[in-house]
Amino acid sequence: MSATPRKAPLVQARDLAMSFDVSAPWLNRVLERKPRQFLAAVDGVSFEIERGRTLALVGESGCGKSTVARLLVGLYAPTRGDLQFDGLDAHAIFKTPDGLKLRSRIQMIFQDPYASLNPRWIVEDIIGEPLIEHGLITDKAECKAKVGDLLKSVGLSPLDMVKYPHQFSGGQRQRISIARALATEPEFLVCDEPTSALDVSVQAQVLNIMKDLQRARGLTYLFISHNLAVVRHVSDQVGVMYLGRLVELADKHTLFDRPRHPYTRMLIDAIPKMHDTGRARTPVQGEVPNPLNPPTGCTFHPRCPHANDRCRADRPQLLDLGGIKIACHAVEEGRI
């Protein structure tokens, strides 16, 4: 938004793709002549995130948001494409002994604070584990002090470190997850639906903490959510995904004020409007198609009111149109 000179992005994904082998077992393939089958969960996604900024990915369930998150932290190795982190080829380095050092710079916050914390460990061990694992701290007393600092930074008390996860509420647990992710002093945090399991009042607390930490530590976020109101609040840039591909990528104000792609428009129309009581939403027509057998051409064409023959046959590429990136024939041709 400001006219600062363009910096090299911290995170740069180029044509990232991940397909899963969902074939029938070998014997069935031989006997029943079933073919091998692959599910393209992420199919060529490219984006950049500048240092200190937040990119949000939105989309319906099954569109590949979480797979992108797992690719970025190295939980999956991509089947195609590469990920540059601070100028380094991240997935090549993950395989070498230097991988551990790189991993400490990229951390992840998971969706469900009830499942992502070990119920048999006390908070001190949960938050201290990455410190010891990465060899950042070996001294027990030093570890305690560091865990105390981390708890304070997320608004909990150092006295809480002797407690077990079940002694905390959902919002407090998610703060523990954040403290654990911050332990290795990462530069990049991948947040996979961090507040979708929380109540709105608790969600507000967690989102405020995440924003405060970003400002204080210059963190870069990839924020995944299906809640567009939350995305609008936290992000700088927003990418909309549909069936494993980015269909629109733009600055958040541009995207929410002037959505271009028909799918983005549908998603925004489908949000319940708080200040318009009794107003009926325009429901999105249809459902996400089966990703095993995606439609030809533009995968959105069966649900799209502007689809024509070209959309049914020809797959649109993500093009740069006046500052936004969009994959849609109708927008490219000026039909909408």
Place this chain on the structure above:
Amino acid sequence: MPLLQVKNLVVEFPGRRGTLRALDDISFEIAPGEILGVVGESGAGKSLTGAAIIGLLEPPGRVASGQILLEGQRIDHLGHEGMRHIRGRKIGAIFFFNVTSMNEIYTVGQQLVETIQAHLPVNGAEARARAISLLRDTGISAPEQRIDHYPHQFSGGMRQRVVIALALAAEPKLIVADEPTTALDVSIQAQIISLLKKICKEHGAAVMLITHDMGVIAETCDRVAVLYAGRVAEIGPVHEVIHHPAHPYTAGLMAAIPDMTQDRERLNQIDGAMPRLNAIPTGCAFNPRCPQAFDHCRSARPDLMSAGRTRAACWLHDASVWGGLV
């Protein structure tokens, strides 16, 4: 006469270390054909209120006092066998876990036909015809074929449509819908909500819609009840509660929701968390988190009182208590 009256309902869970009072003196009414929203945070007692009305409280939970009346008849003391004739016939239920609220080893048609025949005097062919028309009403395409499919062959949104069809099978007067759209994407959610609204209007059914999503409440309900720590904090017409909340908790809850129309650097947050049932503060349960609490709030518990066009359980609306220093 209201369709459903809940009067001073108290639900308790006896335990080894004393009895927990999960719902404490809840009263509200639902008129025929009305949609009442019930909102609150996890643990506020929303789902428990629904479970008490349909007689499905998990033991050892029990209705300790108060009354539930359906069409003027008490239904809270009917017992298991008596409630079986009410559930389905008079009160339909739609649950959040649509995945688990259908039997995976029967086809959708078998389940619908069984439900219809359990409550209505029809033969198999008539029941099947009715099942097909219900599926068509809920927007399932090719219901003649889909009726013979198993639940796992439906997507999440389609399955929730089937659950709505099941709830409507015997033309109940009231539908208790507990988080009907929570597990669904926002796009599918919009489809289900507009379906629920349309179909209840056509069938003349009233709905008690339990959810934590204020957006869904705003666009669907006529009136809304806000629950906090097992009590009704505020109840009134949905427009009033959202735009002119009378209870500080409702106001805080509204301000915590990220807004699509304006930019805010920080969201308003209500500090702290809802009290546990074994540690409910004396006086108003919200007083430790309330920015406007005064001495009286810490000692005396407010009941619902008139507050503009809604009713709120908050001493701020009783001028006699704080001397009318508005």
